[in-house]
Amino acid sequence: MKKLLALVLVCALALTMVACGGSAASTPASTPAAESTSTAAPEAPADKALKVGVCIYKFDDNFMTLYRQELESYLKGLGCDVTVVDGKNDQAEQTNQVNTFIADGVDVLVVNLVQSSAATTVIEAAKAADIPVVFINREPTAEDLATYDKCCYVGADARQSGTFQGEIIAATENKGDFNGNGVVDYVMIIGDPENVDAQYRTEFSIKALTDAGLKVNELFAQRGDWDQAKGQELANTALTQFGDKIDVIFCNNDGMALGAYQAIVSNGRTVGKDIYLVGVDALEECQQMVKDGTMTGTVLNDHIGQSHQAGDCVMLAAKGDKLEKNYTVDYVKVVA
Numbered sequence: 015m016k017k018l019l020a021l022v023l024v025c026a027l028a029l030t031m032v033a034c035g036g037s038a039a040s041t042p043a044s045t046p047a048a049e050s051t052s053t054a055a056p057e058a059p060a061d062k063a064l065k066v067g068v069c070i071y072k073f074d075d076n077f078m079t080l081y082r083q084e085l086e087s088y089l090k091g092l093g094c095d096v097t098v099v100d101g102k103n104d105q106a107e108q109t110n111q112v113n114t115f116i117a118d119g120v121d122v123l124v125v126n127l128v129q130s131s132a133a134t135t136v137i138e139a140a141k142a143a144d145i146p147v148v149f150i151n152r153e154p155t156a157e158d159l160a161t162y163d164k165c166c167y168v169g170a171d172a173r174q175s176g177t178f179q180g181e182i183i184a185a186t187e188n189k190g191d192f193n194g195n196g197v198v199d200y201v202m203i204i205g206d207p208e209n210v211d212a213q214y215r216t217e218f219s220i221k222a223l224t225d226a227g228l229k230v231n232e233l234f235a236q237r238g239d240w241d242q243a244k245g246q247e248l249a250n251t252a253l254t255q256f257g258d259k260i261d262v263i264f265c266n267n268d269g270m271a272l273g274a275y276q277a278i279v280s281n282g283r284t285v286g287k288d289i290y291l292v293g294v295d296a297l298e299e300c301q302q303m304v305k306d307g308t309m310t311g312t313v314l315n316d317h318i319g320q321s322h323q324a325g326d327c328v329m330l331a332a333k334g335d336k337l338e339k340n341y342t343v344d345y346v347k348v349v350a
């Protein structure tokens with residue numbers, strides 16, 4: 015809380031120092047000295063809003079939609095001039111957008127990479143133009159981050175979210191074993207294997223089960239690209255193929271879990287009675303489903319905390335303050 019307050023103060027200070035926004039609200043009404051001199055002075059430089067270019071990997075993503083909307087309104091609230099663009103899940107397109115923002119002279123870039131490996135190129139371009147970069151959601155490697163002192167990453171530790179998913183299942187009455195064969199037979203619906211969020215959630219959800227002393231058996235694991243329709247299709251394939259053998263469907267995110275839920279229903283299965291279903295993000299509908307018992311649990315991926323942290327990093331970077339390399343926001347377990 016103290017840290018948050020301090021950050022708010024830093025931002026307020028940054029607002030006045032870099033004159034970000036120049037909105038009426040950020041300029042105290044009582045500046046008589048400045049006003050009286052400005053009448054005589056030839057031309058005082060006009061207050062300029064801080065220009066922030068935000069690149070999102072694609073707009074059509076449940077979680078990143080909430081994130082980008084919150085980020086945009088937070089930055090605007092700080093008085094920034096914000097432009098948010100859709101990378102359409104195409105790295106070449108996003109690289110062009112980054113270059114356009116640089117050519118337009120943005121003060122700070124916020125980048126949700128399409129491919130984490132493209133961080134090298136983005137950093138090189140931004141560094142050449144001396145523009146700070148705040149990476150969000152898709153983590154560049156530590157080596158990439160180390161190549162530029164004006165860049166950082168704001169995200170969450172996906173190992174924690176995976177662990178929470180596994181713990182949710184381990185805490186159920188039958189410890190994730192409906193068919194009583196002494197093994198948790200599971201389906202894993204993966205986000206995007208290039209992405210650490212997907213890798214860690216896949217690995218750590220199962221590690222939490224084995225750490226709890228449970229035996230596990232992977233029946234099916236395929237990528238669903240964080241997408242609801244793909245989640246439904248994959249869960250349907252798995253349910254058709256493995257039927258009652260499946261105890262649990264793990265989804266790397268709630269979008270895919272929403273799809274998996276449709277497949278569970280259409281295959282005549284019932285969450286909590288003969289199958290478990292867990293996701294990550296805690297989308298509003300999923301929180302409701304957890305309350306209703308139609309989802310076993312989810313994990314809050316705090317888009318508010320993360321977007322505000324990213325906004326605060328933008329302000330710090332604009333002020334020329336030293337950035338940490340990593341800013342991490344905690345996940346929270348959501349169960350009924």
Ligand code: GAL
Pocket residue numbers: 075076077078151152205209211240266267268269294295315
């Ligand atoms: C994850 C989130 C997914 C998806 C992904 C995009 O953190 O859980 O739903 O938005 O980021 O990179």
